[in-house]
Amino acid sequence: MSALPPPPIPLTLLTGFLGAGKTTLLNRLLKDEALADTVVLINEFGEIGLDHLLIEGVQDNMILLASGCLCCTIRDDLIVTLEDLLRRLDNGRIAPFKRIVIETTGLADPAPILNVLINHRYLAMRFRLDGVVTVVDAINGGATLDAHPEALRQVVAADRIVLTKTEIATDSEAVADLRQRLGELNPGAATLPADAPAEALVGAGLYDIASRPGELRHWLAAEAIEGGHGHHHHHDDHDHDHDHQHGGQHHRHDVNRHDASIRAFVLTADEPIRQATFELFWTLLRSTHGSKLLRLKGLVALAEQPDGPLLVHAVQQVLHPPVQLAAWPDADRRSRLVLIVRDLDEEVVARLWTAFLGRAAPARAEGQAHHHHG
Template sequence: MAAAADAPAARRGPPDPIPVTVLTGFLGAGKTTLLNRLLGDPALADTAVLINEFGEIGLDHLFVREVTEGVVLLASGCLCCTVRGDLVTALEDLLRGRDNNRLPPFNRVIVETTGLADPAPILFTLMSHPYLVLRYRLDGVVTVIDAVNAQATLDAHPEAVKQAAVADRIVLTKTDLLTDAAARDAVTARLKRLAPAAPILDAAAGEADAPALLRAGLYDPARKIPDVARWLAEEAVAAPQAAHAHDPNRHDDRIQAFTLATEAAISASTLDMFLELLRATYGANLLRMKGIVKLAEDPERPIVLHGVQHLMHPPVRLDGWPDDDHRSRLVMIVRDLDPAVVRRLFSAFLGIPQIDTPDRAALTDNPLAPAGLPPAKERT
């Protein structure tokens, strides 16, 4: 009987990748409070948690609800730099414990970063490790923002700006302490400029629950279908941005989101050359890229792209278009890079003639110094 019961399991393919949610936010924003609330939801009983606390002794794990042997403390340094190897090891250890039945089965992982973390290298790690990309998938980035101190924090700390810019969901905390409606509107408007595709949820109003924060990625595990519209939120990025005064002291004036879109099918070689030149020339300025592309070789089965700085995640081919919009769309979040430069580069590879701009042949002849495409501004 046992052998018969095990036979179907033996014929199964590889297990579905486990979704990973990155929970980030600046110091004091309320990440641990939010995490405790999420872990109190019975729907997250099968969630493993990785916690990073900056410094020699980690304390945050003392305040996280117990998840049976599934909470791992990464206390050897900041997750964005010195402990990326520890992150890989911890994720691998969780898999081994799960596969060997030493740990209860878990179907989701939440990684809580230190408040000083730059999230881009963390995403890079999750997307680049050859084994982890087979067993895990990045579901989304949830960024917690302290509404009372948001403006001062964003003005003073570039890390906080990047945490907001790469978010798939933004959670505003302490809004009940912010009695000035105009101040709250200003915070919300600033965050929408930083991450126009990210819904902004009010924790005090009970909006930041598990269904609203999780399943933010390309696939909805409950339905097993692609939800590209939600993932890209292109309409939010493409919407005209409200006019606002630029303060040169604000770091977020250096970060912009925009969309590249075309009805034309793109050959795989053209796409590869465009992405390679984009990475080589402006990779440091590309905080995040998400997109769906119609390939000339197979226009009915688009591919999904996901990139962070110099790294492009292995493309995923869909069985068909998820909706009636069959355009190629690339949503980009950049820092210190004029969107017009990327648009000209994209048009050149598509063969769209432009005045005073090199064509594709000129670009590929000299890929490291494309004429007519000025370098990004120097970062401070």
């Protein structure tokens, strides 16, 4: 029998649309003390303008940066690259590293990459997802979100959003508008300036949240959503106001906005739930509405674990390994699930949830006329 595997290495995914400023951000972060002893994996070396602070080639496609970071390109397959990296690490052919940063191509949907990291048995044992950092350009961000569904998925998947180019953006109202839109698309993700220090960007994942229970409320953002702030039903009025005030200068009708159909809502349960029941709910939700499910975050009160909640987090159909907390962060011991969905009626999910909780679905006044009894 070999010794126990070493503790998993934290892995940060850096994503963002083409031209948003990922490489500029990366160049700055690589000079930050917090990222010493980091391996940086870059999807496309050709298009990358990394400041070549190279000391020497290590071997093959790996180069050592002056910051002490090792840099290599994902040539073909992320799995092959990561396995190769671990082999070199275990054989002592490269120096131990503390963290890994993967920069994706600008068109990448983060979910398949997360899927690899979480569901590949060996990689899931050796790495743990430390969070998704999404870079958004303050000047073109709104237009990019309108035109490219991948950009929306990158924003919704983010644990941290970095807003770049604010200093050269001339339309301050458009930037404020973009900030609000990012907050609605992803309640609970901090939006940080382009010069944010590395430590503000790393350590944003589920394990870190579990170790800082004081941040759980902000991470969930359930109060903001229940207070109406995260609901998207007000887009219409909002957009018409804009058009009205500016004589139609703002071409921001819902027709052009991919996120008009995205909404965030909260499911709660007062009584603890059996773990098998929760797992069944998640499985059914994913198999029935998987393509419409963008994100799920929550605290689940398990009947089997009265002392502390289960922390759950899914991006699209990829569920992170849940983390059991030793204690509840505050006096509120209800299960709370925050869902961000697209083209999916909140009622449909709420009915599924109540069915699993084993109680009748609450009657809702609106929409009752459409039901024909008998």
